């Protein structure tokens with residue numbers, strides 16, 4: 001497993017498409033990556049039902065039957081045979097527990113699992129491979145219910161409404177900004193046009 005990781009690592013780094021903060025960062029991250037994979041390898045094994053599971057599903061308000069005219073799409077990292085939905089992250093510091101109930105990505109995955117398999121997931125597990133000086137794996141477990149899905153529907157509906165009426169809210173400073181094709185337009189942004 002470590003040999004595959006190392007081979008893939010060097011292939012991607014030598015492609016020239018990966019940028020690092022400083023000259024030593026690549027070597028440091030390679031060591032941390034191997035350490036984290038080793039720790040992950042020693043976690044109790046669980047049979048896998050599916051990985052990289054893509055979905056495009058109607059977003060339905062179960063309370064009213066209303067359906068959005070744009071499907072919700074995503075990719076679930078891992079679905080275990082016993083019904084757990086697993087999401088992997090590689091953050092720089094340990095994620096706070098407080099953000100877990102409001103994590104929209106996890107709500108979407110739970111919703112998708114229910115639609116795909118006709119039952120709620122056994123649990124939703126967020127596995128963070130934390131890249132601190134001493135790398136460690138943190139596992140957080142959560143769940144979702146009908147109220148969360150109803151809120152998700154309203155969130156999706158309002159986002160769609162905003163897009164269709166030309167509302168743009170820059171979220172500068174996020175990890176995608178550096179390679180964003182709208183960078184120039186975003187920097188020149190001076191408010192949205194009023195829509196009658």
Ligand code: SF4
Pocket residue numbers: 170171172173174176177180181182183186187
């Ligand atoms: S640069 Fe791109 S990713 Fe960043 S806030 Fe602007 S539009 Fe969003």
